[in-house]
Amino acid sequence: MTTPRLGALLLATSALIAPGLALAQTTDPSPPPQPETVDTAPQDEVTQVEEIVVLGRYIPQPLRQTSEVAAFITTEDLERTGDANAAEALTRVTGLTISQGRFVYVRGLGERYSSARLNGSPLPSPEPLQRVVPLDLFPSSILAGVTVQKTYSPNYPGEFGGGVIDLTTISTPSEPFLTxxxxxxxxxxxxxxxxxxxxxxxxxxxxxxxxxxDMPGELKAALATGNRIVAGANFTDQEIQQIGWDFxxxxxxxxxxxxxxxxxxxxxxxxxxxxxxxxxxxxxxxxxxxxxxxxxxxxxxxxxxxxxxxxxxxxxxxxxxxxxxxxxxxxxxxxxxxxxxxxxxxxxxxxxxxxxxxxxxxxxxxxxxxxxxxxxxxxxxxxxxxxxxxxxxxxxxxxxxxxxxxxxxxxxxxxxxxxxxxxxxxxxxxxxxxxxxxxxxxxxxxxxxxxxxxxxxxxxxxxxxxxxxxxxxxxxxxxxxxxxxxxxxxGSGLSEEFQRQRVDFFFADFNQGPGLIQLVEITxxxxxxxxxxxxxxxxxxxxxxxxxxxxxxxxxxxxxxxxxxxxxxxxxxxxxxxxxxxxxxxxxxxxxxxxxxxxxxxxxxxxxxxxxxxxxxxxxxxxxxxxxxxxxxxxxxxxxxxxxxxxxxxxxxxxxxxxxxxxxxxxxxxxxxxxxxxxxxxxxxxxxxxxxxxxxxxxxxxxxxxxxxxxxxxxxxxxxxxxxxxxxxxxxxxxxxxxxxxxxxxxxxxxxxxxxxxxxxxxxxxxxxxxxxxxxxxxxxxxxxxxxxxxxxxxxxxxxxxxxxxxxxxxxxxxxxxxxxxxxxxxxxxxxxxxxxxxxxxxxxxxxxxxxxxxxxxxxxxxxxxxxxxxxxxxxxx
Structure with a gap:
């Protein structure tokens, strides 16, 4: 005896032999399944059999649209968790951790193995140590959702190890609002x-x-010469003193x-x-x-x-x-x-x-x-x-x-x-x-x-x-x-009294000059x-x-x-x-x-x-x-x-x-x-x-x-x-x-x-x-x-x-x-x-x-x- 579910699968497979047959599959995940109405009236001719089993009615729409292993953070999720920015919100996703409160680690792989995009476009980073943008820059108030894709698909850049984070900004509403x-x-x-x-x-x-x-004017002018700012080599003691006074x-x-x-x-x-x-x-x-x-x-x-x-x-x-x-x-x-x-x-x-x-x-x-x-x-x-x-x-x-x-x-x-x-x-x-x-x-x-x-x-x-x-x-x-x-x-050879001055006195203008303290560039x-x-x-x-x-x-x-x-x-x-x-x-x-x-x-x-x-x-x-x-x-x-x-x-x-x-x-x-x-x-x-x-x-x-x-x-x-x-x-x-x-x-x-x-x-x-x-x-x-x-x-x-x-x-x-x-x-x-x-x-x-x-x-x-x-x-x- 064939079980109903196995029978449904067998009927579905028949679509390969008879392409005209349709697979009835509910695409709207929201309504509960309704019983089918069976028409018992006599038929003049034999009709083709259609599969009526409902499959996947509860699968969320984003997961229907993607063939990848992915997670989705919605506006409702952001409201529930109350996270202030994208970095905090992503700590709730399976397999993700945040480094330094800013950078995403997916499945234990560092931020270099993940990429962040905004509405599908790549982003630069203001961080000296990273090319990946820090996600604490994106407040939850501007986000409509976040997609975390953990398996690679060719429409995304090849720099992919742990995953890709795609941030989506809020779009124009159908109703006017002010909040x-x-x-x-x-x-x-x-x-x-x-x-x-x-x-x-x-x-x-x-x-x-x-x-x-702002960079001091005297310093900016000195840097424009292309020379290292050092007394004796490229600048006189008096010029160095003037630059130091401008700090x-x-x-x-x-x-x-x-x-x-x-x-x-x-x-x-x-x-x-x-x-x-x-x-x-x-x-x-x-x-x-x-x-x-x-x-x-x-x-x-x-x-x-x-x-x-x-x-x-x-x-x-x-x-x-x-x-x-x-x-x-x-x-x-x-x-x-x-x-x-x-x-x-x-x-x-x-x-x-x-x-x-x-x-x-x-x-x-x-x-x-x-x-x-x-x-x-x-x-x-x-x-x-x-x-x-x-x-x-x-x-x-x-x-x-x-x-x-x-x-x-x-x-x-x-x-x-x-x-x-x-x-x-x-x-x-x-x-x-x-x-x-x-x-x-x-x-x-x-x-x-x-x-x-x-x-x-x-x-x-x-x-x-x-x-x-x-x-x-x-x-x-x-x-x-x-x-x-x-x-x-x-400075060198400074007296004990000189060295024990309060910090703003120590660096004061009257303490700068030959034999005291003097500005030098150590770049x-x-x-x-x-x-x-x-x-x-x-x-x-x-x-x-x-x-x-x-x-x-x-x-x-x-x-x-x-x-x-x-x-x-x-x-x-x-x-x-x-x-x-x-x-x-x-x-x-x-x-x-x-x-x-x-x-x-x-x-x-x-x-x-x-x-x-x-x-x-x-x-x-x-x-x-x-x-x-x-x-x-x-x-x-x-x-x-x-x-x-x-x-x-x-x-x-x-x-x-x-x-x-x-x-x-x-x-x-x-x-x-x-x-x-x-x-x-x-x-x-x-x-x-x-x-x-x-x-x-x-x-x-x-x-x-x-x-x-x-x-x-x-x-x-x-x-x-x-x-x-x-x-x-x-x-x-x-x-x-x-x-x-x-x-x-x-x-x-x-x-x-x-x-x-x-x-x-x-x-x-x-x-x-x-x-x-x-x-x-x-x-x-x-x-x-x-x-x-x-x-x-x-x-x-x-x-x-x-x-x-x-x-x-x-x-x-x-x-x-x-x-x-x-x-x-x-x-x-x-x-x-x-x-x-x-x-x-x-x-x-x-x-x-x-x-x-x-x-x-x-x-x-x-x-x-x-x-x-x-x-x-x-x-x-x-």
């Missing part, structure tokens, strides 16, 4: 407590400097303790409407947002080295840092739609400014005397992104044409980045060393000009089956310029302070997506990419750089195939295989030192890096057992040839973090994800009308470096000469940045009648390596731990308006930030309390 929102918040380690500040300028609270931090002193040098750090606050405005114009619909939407927040971190920093198989502290400090973070967000979108044609123009401006005051004091093995020191820092970091995109979607019967052209520009400006070292006397009183201070000016400009077109032709096979032929082309030109100038006020030469970089990619692809066999969908395609990546260090003083410009020229054929089998009602299997690449990032190739303010470590690139090549295999079983509810389970495997790893490198007493291609690595894991709604288990009062939610996911990943006795690597320290790989890597070690365990849990309720929603969110990631230790030493590890958040939203009417009240509590467990090395004993590299953050928001709709 105003305000919010306040604070942190238990920051708000109302002591913090460090410095004056800066009068307009710092806006995120824009009033001109105080801003007290407002930027003098650290102060503020008794009560203020609360965080912000506002946002969004509006949109549409109008009919000559048979077409014109839409406009705009968003403007501002936020001002504070964060104080107090903890310990250290650095260890191996002494007789035991880690010993080489440096150990207590530190305190206060950051004032100011952000502006702006979006303006226009659209024109006429039937099957849509043209959109989207403009996005995002700016983030960080004003930081920081001090640390403790033990430095390399410091003279009693080895006790104090370091003070002040900094001002401006990051901004502007993106403009023109895109169109056109349908001509079975032919669809999509096109896009975009220009994106990011900038990072860090003027007057200050560092001052003090030695601490036996009496505990600090004094200026006279040599260890610096003032740096750095600028980074990154631009991307891109364009692409996709053509899709649909050939029907039956009423519900079809073949889709897709071809497309894309071009990208990414240019980056980076330059840093560093200066020092130095690195030989290409160590500036570089130009460019990545040009021309690509084309072809793909066939077909359901040749009913219920079995196959997508097969290939992408061809021709790319040239160059990094050219240049000497700011006209000398020749010892580093040969890096040029990586490669062409790749990158095949990809997926298969989706809807073999049972609301149950389907996805299989995928592909070959992709990962390119070194600009900063990883540039032999230029850079001090990372987040980790207080020096970074330097390695021009001998090469591309990474990956082979990817995926399988996922998906069961959509009810509307909006599902259970999925998947496995994945990746082979990586020459993955880029970060490693610690000693240059004398200076510790640097650099990059090396490891010989090979493998990564294997599984993930499970589920979501279920259920009615209240109790009745009456609070429990009535509530629908409860449980959503959870878990990812296990095992990665191993493959390092053989004959393998070699090419580190910067050997100037490109091959070295045994076993000197730098251990066979079987985890990939850098990969956590073995990742887990997320959401539990809460929503009440449509009361217009309320509450969610508890738990996120866990096990420890991961952030850098390889020196040869023979353990890795530097980071332990993210468990994070517990709570989000509540409540809607009500007041003054004739719809009002929404929101409350958020983040890091309720008070999980610390912990970065360390451990072997026999433990050295804390960076450890501090993050505190618990609370915020309250109010939004009104008009």
């Amino acid at each position: 105003l929102g305000v919010g306040i918040g604070g942190n238990t380690e920051t708000t109302g407590k002591d913090g460090l500040v410095y004056y800066g300028s009068r307009t710092d609270f806006t995120g824009f400097d009033d001109g105080t931090r 801003v002193n007290a407002p930027l040098n003098l650290l102060q303790r503020q008794r009560r750090i203020p609360v965080d606050f912000g506002f946002d405005i969004s509006a949109g409407r549409s109008a009919d114009i000559g048979g077409a619909t014109l839409g406009i939407i705009g968003v403007l947002g501002y936020d001002n927040g504070w964060q104080t971190r107090s903890g310990v920093q250290g650095e260890g080295f191996l002494d007789l198989d035991e880690l010993v502290a080489r440096r150990s400090y207590d530190f305190m840092s206060t950051e004032n973070n100011v952000g502006w967000d702006g979006l303006l979108g226009l659209s024109l739609e006429n039937g099957d044609h849509l043209v959109r123009w989207t403009n996005l401006y995002v700016r983030r400014t960080t004003k930081e005051a920081r001090t640390r004091a403790g033990f430095d093995f390399d410091a003279p005397g009693n080895n006790l020191v104090r370091d003070d820092f002040t900094a001002w970091y401006e990051r901004q992104l502007f993106n403009t995109q023109l895109a169109g979607e056109h349908a001509f019967g079975n032919l669809e044409i999509d096109w896009r052209a975009a220009y994106a520009m990011t900038e990072r400006n860090a003027p007057y980045e200050k560092y001052i070292r003090y030695s601490v006397g036996d009496d505990g009183v600090p004094f200026h060393e006279g040599q260890r201070n610096s003032t740096s000016f750095s600028e980074l400009d990154d631009n991307v000009l891109s364009g692409g077109v996709d053509l899709k032709y649909t050939l029907p096979l039956s009423d519900l089956r079809e073949i889709v032929f897709s071809v497309g082309a894309e071009t990208l030109d990414n240019e980056r310029d980076s330059e840093t100038r560093i200066f020092r006020f130095q 690195g030469s030989d290409g160590a302070a500036a570089y130009e970089a460019e990545l040009q990619v021309d690509a084309a692809y072809a793909q066939i997506d077909a359901e040749l066999i009913p219920l079995v969908r196959t997508a097969i395609g290939v992408r061809y990419e021709d790319a040239v990546q160059t990094v050219t260090p240049f000497d700011l003083f006209g000398g020749a750089s010892p580093f040969i410009p890096t040029s990586i020229e490669n062409s790749y054929w990158l095949p990809a195939g997926t298969l989706t089998w809807n073999f049972a009602e609301d149950l389907q299997l996805r299989l995928g295989a592909s070959q992709t690449i990962g390119r070194p990032q600009f900063r990883e190739l540039a032999p230029q030192q850079y001090l990372d303010p987040d980790s207080d470590r020096l970074f330097i690139g390695n021009p001998f890096l090469t591309d990474t090549e990956l082979t990817n295999l995926d399988a996922r079983l998906e069961w959509y057992f009810a509307q909006g509810q599902y259970l999925t389970a998947g496995v994945f495997h990746k082979d990586l040839d020459r993955p880029v790893e970060s490693a610690i490198n000693d240059i004398g007493s200076v510790v640097q973090q650099t990059y090396i291609n490891a010989p090979a690595a493998t990564l294997t894991g599984f993930e499970i994800d589920g979501k279920i709604y259920f009615d209240s288990p109790m009745q009456g009062g609070f429990w009535d009308s509530k629908r409860w939610l449980i959503q959870a996911n878990y990812t296990y990943t095992d990665s191993q470096l493959d390092v053989g006795a004959d393998d070699v690597v090419f580190p910067l320290s050997s100037a490109g000469v091959a070295q045994p790989a076993t000197n730098y890597f251990r066979d079987g070690d985890q990939l850098q940045g990969q956590s073995e365990h990742l887990a997320n849990l959401q539990f809460g309720f929503e009440d449509d009648l009361a217009r309320s929603q509450a969610t508890i969110l738990v996120n866990y990631a096990s420890e991961r390596s952030v850098a390889r230790g020196r040869p023979g030493e353990p890795d530097l590890l980071f332990d993210p731990g468990v994070n517990l958040d709570f989000v509540y939203r409540k809607g009500f009417d007041a003054f004739g308006r719809e009002i929404e009240l929101s409350f958020e509590a983040r890091n309720l467990l008070g999980t610390e930030f912990e970065e360390y090395q451990e072997q026999v004993n433990r050295i804390d590299i960076n450890r501090y309390d993050r505190g618990t953050s609370l915020s309250l928001g109010l939004k009104a709709s008009f």
